[in-house]
Amino acid sequence: MQPPSATPALRAFQDGFAQALIAPDARARVTPELAALRDQPGFAVYRNTVMKGCIDALQANYPAVERLVGAQWLRAAAALYVRAELPSHPTLFDYGAGFAQFLRTFAPAAELPYLAGVARLDRFWTEAHIARDEPPLPPAALAQQDLEQAVLQPHAAARWAWFDELPIFTIWQRNRDATFDHNAAPEIVWRGEGALITRPGGAVQSVGLDAGGCALLDACAAGRSLADAAQAALSANARVDLAQLMATLLNAGAFADLQRDANE
Amino acid sequence: MTTTLYAGLSLKPEYYEEANACSADGLWFEVHPENYMVAGGPRLAWLETIRARHPISLHGVALSLAADADPDASHLQRLAQLVERFEPTLVSEHLAWSTWRGAYHPDLLPFPRTTQALIRIAANIGRAQDILRRPIAIENPSHYLHIEGHEFGEIEFLTELARRTGCSLLLDVNNVYVSANNMGFDAQSYLAAFPAALITEIHLAGHTADPALGAALLIDSHDAPVDAAVWALYESVIARIGPRPTLIERDGNLPAFGELLSERERANSTLTVPALLAA
Numbered sequence: 001m002q003p004p005s006a007t008p009a010l011r012a013f014q015d016g017f018a019q020a021l022i023a024p025d026a027r028a029r030v031t032p033e034l035a036a037l038r039d040q041p042g043f044a045v046y047r048n049t050v051m052k053g054c055i056d057a058l059q060a061n062y063p064a065v066e067r068l069v070g071a072q073w074l075r076a077a078a079a080l081y082v083r084a085e086l087p088s089h090p091t092l093f094d095y096g097a098g099f100a101q102f103l104r105t106f107a108p109a110a111e112l113p114y115l116a117g118v119a120r121l122d123r124f125w126t127e128a129h130i131a132r133d134e135p136p137l138p139p140a141a142l143a144q145q146d147l148e149q150a151v152l153q154p155h156a157a158a159r160w161a162w163f164d165e166l167p168i169f170t171i172w173q174r175n176r177d178a179t180f181d182h183n184a185a186p187e188i189v190w191r192g193e194g195a196l197i198t199r200p201g202g203a204v205q206s207v208g209l210d211a212g213g214c215a216l217l218d219a220c221a222a223g224r225s226l227a228d229a230a231q232a233a234l235s236a237n238a239r240v241d242l243a244q245l246m247a248t249l250l251n252a253g254a255f256a257d258l259q260r261d262a263n264e
Numbered sequence: 265m266t267t268t269l270y271a272g273l274s275l276k277p278e279y280y281e282e283a284n285a286c287s288a289d290g291l292w293f294e295v296h297p298e299n300y301m302v303a304g305g306p307r308l309a310w311l312e313t314i315r316a317r318h319p320i321s322l323h324g325v326a327l328s329l330a331a332d333a334d335p336d337a338s339h340l341q342r343l344a345q346l347v348e349r350f351e352p353t354l355v356s357e358h359l360a361w362s363t364w365r366g367a368y369h370p371d372l373l374p375f376p377r378t379t380q381a382l383i384r385i386a387a388n389i390g391r392a393q394d395i396l397r398r399p400i401a402i403e404n405p406s407h408y409l410h411i412e413g414h415e416f417g418e419i420e421f422l423t424e425l426a427r428r429t430g431c432s433l434l435l436d437v438n439n440v441y442v443s444a445n446n447m448g449f450d451a452q453s454y455l456a457a458f459p460a461a462l463i464t465e466i467h468l469a470g471h472t473a474d475p476a477l478g479a480a481l482l483i484d485s486h487d488a489p490v491d492a493a494v495w496a497l498y499e500s501v502i503a504r505i506g507p508r509p510t511l512i513e514r515d516g517n518l519p520a521f522g523e524l525l526s527e528r529e530r531a532n533s534t535l536t537v538p539a540l541l542a543a
């Protein structure tokens with residue numbers, strides 16, 4: 001059975017309804033048919049359900065941001081984000097890929113320069129959580145082989161970033177964990193930090209990384225050999241301890257399968 | 265369908281441990297497949313664990329069958345992968361739309377029940393059933409708006425969809441109660457006219473009164489126990505049509521798992537007592 005090629009009545013209904021759901025101005029001019037719907041008390045049920053569903057999802061997906069700014073602030077910011085960018089698909093656990101970028105230019109967040117970075121790590125956590133399954137490269141694999149020219153692929157769940165000026169990883173970690181006792185914690189040292197988020201077993205985990213570690217992973221992701229990647233790590237941080245760094249990365253499950261020849 | 269299902273529970277991540285450990289006779293679980301449309305990771309592993317011990321039902325909320333557009337091909341493909349992997353006993357969706365021109369609106373949105381809509385929705389259901397390679401059940405939604413231009417009553421529309429596509433119907437008794445209240449029709453008469461032979465599943469859930477308008481506008485909120493009036497309607501439906509797999513839905517304000525099990529037990533006794541008497 002084929003639907004009619006053009007079905008404007010239903011299409012027009014859905015165009016108008018969808019627009020009225022999100023329009024911030026309830027008095028915006030619409031067709032008389034749509035006004036008859038929008039002006040019924042029941043229309044607010046749909047409007048509220050749609051907004052609440054999206055805002056709840058952002059609140060659930062950005063828990064460290066919420067802990068820093070409070071639920072009320074987060075939900076107010078989220079409402080603006082929703083109006084600008086509705087979910088593009090129904091998997092709401094994945095909604096808000098652009099929220100960190102939104103916060104970066106969100107005027108009320110200007111006094112919290114670390115907020116966008118923290119949002120980025122919340123997003124990394126989500127991406128790591130839902131990434132495809134694959135076995136990580138076991139730490140022992142490295143010792144057995146000559147890896148100079150090997151290309152180590154980052155694991156499907158691995159996400160990393162270096163933050164030049166701010167201790168984003170420490171701030172994120174302390175606020176991602178709802179039970180963290182801020183009073184008992186040492187003072188935050190205000191300097192640049194990197195983070196690596198992985199899912200080596202069933203659970204997402206995180207570890208701090210220096211600029212060298214992030215540069216090494218960037219080079220691996222770009223398909224460069226381990227020798228090149230090590231050079232990149234040294235360029236980013238001349239004092240990097242490569243043996244220690246590789247142990248950290250392997251223990252975190254940062255790599256997947258091993259390809260032997262980087263020149264192919 | 266080879267398994268006889270009595271009463272089941274909607275499964276939230278908060279209940280994974282208890283749900284998995286629960287050995288209540290005949291217990292089954294229903295999930296929203298959208299929450300498991302992931303490439304990998306612990307969500308799928310959890311569902312595998314549950315599935316190893318209990319039958320499951322996939323209850324979609326986002327196929328947007330009533331949109332004047334083809335169902336999203338990638339969404340349908342991902343749903344088909346879940347159906348293949350988890351072999352659900354039941355698969356269902358809603359008589360509603362939610363995705364429109366690339367944007368997902370997380371709700372079950374209404375439309376005028378016209379001939380044009382009937383043709384489009386029948387085509388969309390047919391497409392979904394072709395990809396899933398099985399019939400699905402279509403649920404009656406809750407209503408909050410008086411819409412001009414309906415050419416069909418809801419039961420007539422659902423029955424015609426079933427005739428054209430071979431789909432079955434999921435009767436949500438709470439939605440009938442809420443809609444009857446909001447739209448001003450008689451729930452008993454609606455339920456008496458609902459075609460028994462097409463019903464493959466029943467839903468029960470709680471509702472709440474609108475904060476501003478009170479009982480004049482009931483909201484299908486799934487965040488409260490099943491209301492006494494809905495239980496009464498349900499019991500009369502089962503007395504008329506006989507037992508059907510029945511789900512206690514709960515999505516918000518989650519109680520202790522034991523409270524849900526008690527509601528599930530009440531539905532189970534409604535389903536099994538007449539069967540025992542007849543035996």
